[in-house]
Amino acid sequence: MNESVDRTLEADCRARIRAIPGFPKPGIVFRDITPLLADGPLFRRVTTHFASTCERLGWAPDVLVSPEARGFIFGAALAHELGIGFVPVRKPDKLPHDTHRVEYALEYGNDAMEIHVDALRPGQRVVLIDDLLATGGTMAACAKLIAEHGVTVTGALFLVELSQLGGRGQLTPWPVHALVDYPD
Numbered sequence: 001m002n003e004s005v006d007r008t009l010e011a012d013c014r015a016r017i018r019a020i021p022g023f024p025k026p027g028i029v030f031r032d033i034t035p036l037l038a039d040g041p042l043f044r045r046v047t048t049h050f051a052s053t054c055e056r057l058g059w060a061p062d063v064l065v066s067p068e069a070r071g072f073i074f075g076a077a078l079a080h081e082l083g084i085g086f087v088p089v090r091k092p093d094k095l096p097h098d099t100h101r102v103e104y105a106l107e108y109g110n111d112a113m114e115i116h117v118d119a120l121r122p123g124q125r126v127v128l129i130d131d132l133l134a135t136g137g138t139m140a141a142c143a144k145l146i147a148e149h150g151v152t153v154t155g156a157l158f159l160v161e162l163s164q165l166g167g168r169g170q171l172t173p174w175p176v177h178a179l180v181d182y183p184d
Contacts, residue, residue, distance in 0.1 A: 009045055013180050016042060017160065031160050031182065033131055037073065046179065047077045050157050053177050054082065054127060059154040061127040063087055063120065065146055067113060067138050068094070070131035074159060078129060087119045089142050100148055104141035113138070115145045122150030133158040133178060136170025143171065 016036035023030040037043055054061060063085040066075030072088060079086035092101065092112050099114035120126065126146060128139055139156055146153065153174050161167065161178030168176050 006049060009049055010180055012042055013046065013159070017180065031132060031162075033070065033159060036159075043077070046159060047074070047081050049179060050074070050078050050129070051081045053157065054078075054155075057155060057175065057177070059127050060125055061154060062124040064127050064129050065089060065115075065120075065142055066129050067142055071129060074131060074157070075129045078157075087115065089113050089115050089145060100145055102141045102144050104137045104144075111138075113141050113145065115142075120146055120149035120151050124149075124151045125154050126151045127154055128156040128174075129158070130156075131159045133161045133167040133171075133176065134165045136165075136167030139167070140170040143174070 013036055016033075016039055018032040018035055020030040020032050022028065036046070053059075061082070061084055064075045064079045064082075065087045066072050067089045068091060075088075076086050088095075090113065092114055095114055095116055098117045100117055101112055101114045103110065103112040128142055130139060133139065133156075143153055155175040155177065156171055158176070158178040159180060161176075161181045163178075163181050163183045
């Protein structure tokens with residue numbers, strides 16, 4: 001958890017994030033954010049918080065990069081708030097143009113992601129954003145994909161962090177900001 005997190009916002013988010021034990025498989029506690037997303041004023045507060053975090057930390061992104069699917073929700077909303085571009089990272093064979101691809105490990109399996117080869121320009125400042133940071137595999141894969149474009153990653157934003165899984169370590173050297181932490 002970051003010291004700068006608004007404790008009222010954090011508490012309001014916690015009240016709207018459901019714990020679903022055993023989903024998608026036994027031993028996993030899924031953090032369901034759909035009740036939070038259904039609360040328009042709270043979703044707006046989260047987006048505003050992310051925008052002010054980017055400003056306060058001096059990240060000044062030119063574009064946001066988000067993996068599917070829930071990352072798109074926060075990435076698109078924040079890109080709109082900041083008036084900047086949004087670049088989706090998708091599962092294989094979902095993007096219609098030439099792509100780069102990377103395979104990676106998840107908390108509960110393996111996967112791959114792709115990005116359009118022309119999605120980013122060298123020198124752009126990028127902030128990565130997703131709903132949840134667990135082992136860091138998804139965002140590390142995003143970072144690997146975009147590194148081929150010659151961009152600068154200025155930081156990564158998450159609604160939820162499962163800090164006991166050590167995902168921040170996968171994102172070194174970039175700063176990470178999470179609004180809500182579930183340490184156990």
